[in-house]
Amino acid sequence: MNIRTTVEADLDTLLALIADQSVNTVTLERFQQFLASGAYRHEWTWVAEEDGRITALAVWWGMEQFAHPLAIDGLYYAGTGDPVPVWAELIKHGTASFPAGHEGPEYHIFLPNGWRDRPDVVAALEPRLQAAAAAGLSETTERLRYEWTPADGLPARSTRLRFEPADDEAFVDVFRRVIEGSLDASTARAVARVGVDGAAREEVELYRSLPGDRSWWRLAYDEAGALIGFAVPSANNGGPVVGYLGVLAEHRGHRYSDDLLAEITHVLAEQGAERIGADTDLGNKPMAASFERLHYRNFAVRVVASHPLG
Ligand SMILES: CC(C)(COP(=O)(O)OP(=O)(O)OC[C@H]1O[C@@H](n2cnc3c(N)ncnc32)[C@H](O)[C@@H]1OP(=O)(O)O)[C@@H](O)C(=O)NCCC(=O)NCCS
Structure with missing residues (x-):
């Protein structure tokens, strides 16, 4: 398995993976928009290759004004085995690129209210949290999202x-x-x-x-x-x-x-x-x-x- 950050030439492959949204925050529109704005960057986007084919992807999000990402926004897998060890390796590479003393890294997953009663959501969430834990992000906190209009x-x-x-x-x-x-x-x-x-x-x-x-x-x-x-x-x-x-x-x-x-x-x-x-x-x-x-x-x-x- 080869792990690397992405380049422009990977774009079509990345978009094909991202098309299956699952519990990820990334959407096709957001990916292209954020890649242009600097909230996603190729140097913050990690892939695993097996036999020369990209089989897994980790997308990190950060603020345009900062030099380092803050949180994982999506994990994808198109291989045939267990995604957990591959995602864990991707996350480890991403976190290793953080400077010492820097806040984070974190993995944020946005879920609907009542997600515990949604087997599809739980099934998508569990391996992702297992991979995060295996890469050291083992504490999970649940935050309530509020809005006012x-x-x-x-x-x-x-x-x-x-x-x-x-x-x-x-x-x-x-x-x-x-x-x-x-x-x-x-x-x-x-x-x-x-x-x-x-x-x-x-x-x-x-x-x-x-x-x-x-x-x-x-x-x-x-x-x-x-x-x-x-x-x-x-x-x-x-x-x-x-x-x-x-x-x-x-x-x-x-x-x-x-x-x-x-x-x-x-x-x-x-x-x-x-x-x-x-x-x-x-x-x-x-x-x-x-x-x-x-x-x-x-x-x-x-x-x-x-x-x-x-
Ligand atoms: C969140 C916060 C602003 C609430 O303060 P508040 O307006 O005084 O809270 P309330 O008056 O509604 O308190 C309700 C009860 O919770 C208790 N309480 C409030 N904050 C508490 C805390 N940090 N730890 C333990 N108990 C707390 C109150 O003593 C009160 O108890 P009582 O009902 O037995 O009298 C305050 O806890 C705080 O400043 N926390 C730190 C900063 C923070 O978390 N900000 C929110 C970030 S979005």
Whole structure:
């Protein structure tokens, strides 16, 4: 078996494999579009050849503005044997190309709600997660995907918090204070990798690098002037997203997340958002409950396979 990244001349073979979508995020249209935009790249796309024929494919996705991919978007197999060991080799080659200390790699699989009752989905998912685990991405987290559209109605704006802009150091400080004790698995992984301060700085850097406007970020204070939390409305390459919100540990339990989420929704709606996307871990119950209360709709789930903590 020969493993290599792809070249332009492979395109027809890649498209023939991708035509069978299965649980992969890649579609024929997305593949060609992203190859042109730089969100997919030949040097991020790995194939296995047996007897000179391409039998397996792993497509990695990344942001156009970054030099490295972030996550696997699709695994395909056209051989006759067990795909798991071949996919595992492909994933290992892809992950080996990540620079040390870089976030990720991850494997994201988008699934319909209620996927556990869909034998076709489970059958497609299982070997892919086995291959990911064999290549070291053995921790899986399920994230709930939410969306809001203007038809869902604007939530009432907070009457008990006031919102103010602040500089990056102030945001590093609040990120630092909320990520301790976060119920979010990827936050916990970042803390294990680079510590609380490092994780806070990475978050600020990440949100600064996204297309969302830095001027939308707000700190939230109560009537007595106490700092309660913060709201980072944002946008990624796919459109407006909730971004991040956090309530300082000593102020939790008063549903301030609703006030922060309402503010974010207003800021993005004022910018003309026709859809706001958001994800939260299945285990982050208070956040999921807040999305539900503000009429965000859970439309799908995202399974994330990643390296285990530590
Ligand atoms: C998610 C978050 C904003 C919710 O805070 P909140 O508005 O204070 O939550 P609620 O008031 O709705 O809390 C509901 C219950 O969950 C508890 N709770 C809230 N956050 C908790 C946490 N991180 N860990 C444990 N329990 C928590 C509350 O104490 C409350 O318990 P009670 O019903 O016994 O009083 C807050 O947990 C947080 O800042 N987490 C870290 C950042 C994060 O995960 N952001 C979301 C990224 S999308």
